[in-house]
Amino acid sequence: MRTREDLEAVVEAAGWAPSVHNSQPWSFTIAGDEISLRADVDRRLRAADPEGRELLVSCGAALFNVRTAIRALGFEPLVGMLPDPDRPALLATVRIGPAEAVDEHTEVIRSEIPRRRTHRAGFAGRRVPERMLDALVGEAEREGARLTPVGAEGAIRVLAALTTAAQEVQAQDREYSLEMIRWGRPPGSKYRDGVPADAYPQQARRTHPHFAQRDYARGQGWGNPDDQPMAADTGVVALLTTRSDTRADWLKAGQALQAVLLHAAAAGVAAAFHTQALEHPQLRDFIRAQLCSGEFPQMVMRLGYPTTRTRGVRRPLADVLDEGGNPG
Numbered sequence: 508m509r510t511r512e513d514l515e516a517v518v519e520a521a522g523w524a525p526s527v528h529n530s531q532p533w534s535f536t537i538a539g540d541e542i543s544l545r546a547d548v549d550r551r552l553r554a555a556d557p558e559g560r561e562l563l564v565s566c567g568a569a570l571f572n573v574r575t576a577i578r579a580l581g582f583e584p585l586v587g588m589l590p591d592p593d594r595p596a597l598l599a600t601v602r603i604g605p606a607e608a609v610d611e612h613t614e615v616i617r618s619e620i621p622r623r624r625t626h627r628a629g630f631a632g633r634r635v636p637e638r639m640l641d642a643l644v645g646e647a648e649r650e651g652a653r654l655t656p657v658g659a660e661g662a663i664r665v666l667a668a669l670t671t672a673a674q675e676v677q678a679q680d681r682e683y684s685l686e687m688i689r690w691g692r693p694p695g696s697k698y699r700d701g702v703p704a705d706a707y708p709q710q711a712r713r714t715h716p717h718f719a720q721r722d723y724a725r726g727q728g729w730g731n732p733d734d735q736p737m738a739a740d741t742g743v744v745a746l747l748t749t750r751s752d753t754r755a756d757w758l759k760a761g762q763a764l765q766a767v768l769l770h771a772a773a774a775g776v777a778a779a780f781h782t783q784a785l786e787h788p789q790l791r792d793f794i795r796a797q798l799c800s801g802e803f804p805q806m807v808m809r810l811g812y813p814t815t816r817t818r819g820v821r822r823p824l825a826d827v828l829d830e831g832g833n834p835g
């Protein structure tokens with residue numbers, strides 16, 4: 508059993524997970540020595556994510572942070588995944604289990620939780636070593652998902668082209684555009700969710716092949732003007748997949764994603780995400796059949812060494828900690 512402050516620090520760590528559009532679609536309750544994680548479905552992206560897949564991937568990443576932060580306190584996290592079919596928003600309960608020694612590895616990845624950032628530009632020319640990629644593949648596997656670095660030039664070009672196609676379609680679509688208006692923040696915004704204007708460069712160089720970025724700036728020329736990365740390497744393109752496509756798989760994919768990201772971050776490697784194509788069922792099916800050996804793609808990313816750093820924003824603890832014990 509730990510103090511209330513310890514458990515609040517665990518929830519704070521959970522909130523530093525990546526989430527689609529930084530929507531932070533979660534809430535937590537603390538009861539005794541148990542933390543509950545709930546989906547905040549009001550924050551679901553109705554156009555991009557009608558099924559809530561990306562919402563659950565995001566919450567899975569937060570769950571990995573909860574587990575890691577509890578381990579870093581010296582306890583085993585006892586997780587109940589989707590514990591109550593009658594309460595689908597209740598995604599997990601995590602109880603503080605028996606004391607266990609904290610290893611150095613846990614301390615290292617715990618310290619990366621608030622530091623890790625999404626990258627939105629090219630990478631430096633230095634390639635992520637195979638040995639490190641193998642380690643990241645192992646991290647995903649431990650969490651029940653598969654990370655596949657894509658080696659074939661043709662496959663990388665296909666993924667880049669599909670990303671561009673999906674981005675173009677979304678740019679023409681009213682519902683998607685409204686979602687970008689909701690979550691893409693103008694410069695100087697005081698909001699603590701959504702994607703701030705200094706989280707991406709004002710002008711990024713194109714990579715070859717080029718993976719289209721989301722238009723968080725909505726054509727307004729926003730973006731960090733001081734961040735003018737010269738780096739223009741695509742990096743290592745990687746797919747995160749699962750064997751089936753249930754809500755439990757999405758939560759697993761999120762935990763695997765965060766395990767990969769924190770281990771990568773500890774080695775100075777960042778990830779850029781390009782999930783536009785996965786938001787169109789036909790394109791996702793195509794990627795699944797042609798590029799994922801029939802497994803379900805959950806994330807398209809590039810991995811590499813960033814040359815610049817961006818700022819992260821999160822909602823305050825009081826916003827995500829639900830004191831009422833809402834049974835949701």
Ligand SMILES: Cc1cc2nc3c(=O)[nH]c(=O)nc-3n(C[C@H](O)[C@H](O)[C@H](O)COP(=O)(O)O)c2cc1C
Nearest residue numbers: 525526527528529561564565624625780781782819
């Ligand atoms: C499921 C999921 C999908 C995402 N898709 C994209 C994407 O297509 N493009 C992008 O730039 N970032 C994407 N992100 C990253 C989020 O925008 C990012 O995590 C959020 O803005 C918080 O910033 P941070 O990761 O730097 O802390 C995605 C994250 C998740 C979890």
